[in-house]
Amino acid sequence: MTKETLNNTEPQEYQDRSLNTICTNESRLSHPWWYNFKYLLVGIAFGIVFVKAEIVSWFRIQEMFKMQSFHMYGIIGSAIAVGALSIFLIKKFNIKTIYGEEVEFHPKTFNKGQIYGGFIFGLGWAITGACPGPLFAQIGTGASVIAVTLLSAIAGTWVYGLWREKLPH
């Protein structure tokens, strides 16, 4: 499905969805709901890495922003290197998904939200010591009060949705 056909069918929805990091390409294959358990497994592996490498540690985030440790820079840098190499290989050898579909990439378009929103997120990241992923992992480690932080983050997302038309983009 091309961007154009999506635009013709559901312009508003496409606009909303493409402003996100979510998939705007729906698979034409329909799978039973329990196929989603594979994402649960990837999530579990990911959560274990998050905790074991102390990415979910408030202290590690402070050390990063105070330039006291290379740890987080090493993690983000090597993750990008591996991600970029993988995407390069997928594109070069036209590697298909396990269902034989073409892998699709979605270029991001610039808007001022990336500046204002990015800055606001950065402030919150340094206070809570967590971006959205670690919030989930921290709750899993038994830090029950972080559920309040997560609920507040959901509220923040909701208020963004409410004010979206009035905010500069």
Place this chain on the structure above:
Amino acid sequence: MIEIISKPWPWYIAGPLIGLTVPILLLIGNKTFGISSSLRHICAACIPANISFFKYDWKKEIWNLFFVAGILLGGYVSINLLANPDPVVIHPNLASELKTYGITNLNGLVPLELFNWTTLFSLKGFIMMVVGGFMVGFGTRYAGGCTSGHAISGLSNFQLPSLIATCCFMAGGFLMANIILPYILAL
């Protein structure tokens, strides 16, 4: 083996593993790695309130909710089965600075003296948990992604908007951690 795994993992092990999430999600179902969008799907599923930003078929993105549920379970598994037996190593400058704010318990992943149910009802705790969380949710959605969607997925695919967003994340973080947070911690 378990003993080795229980120790904190170095960056050169963890970073590539996180990077591998990008091709794994692409190859098992054409999904672009990103976490903050899960917060939006939760809004769309629970409280859409007739806001156009939340009026979409969130069930099409349900994989993302399975993924974050997995992250939560992964946290549970690692703390219960693979717990680090040694105290957490913290930079001495950070430890001594935190001590001036009365934070001496450096065990665990979050400072327990700051993040607990009692401090939640103090001004400091309210700012750190409620206001901080709000800024994370509001900011990531306004920016169209967080560390995973922009810094890792976006930069892996050489997206300029993601580079701009990542620089702004870091700018906000540096400002908060070095200039503003000391005042909050002193409350």
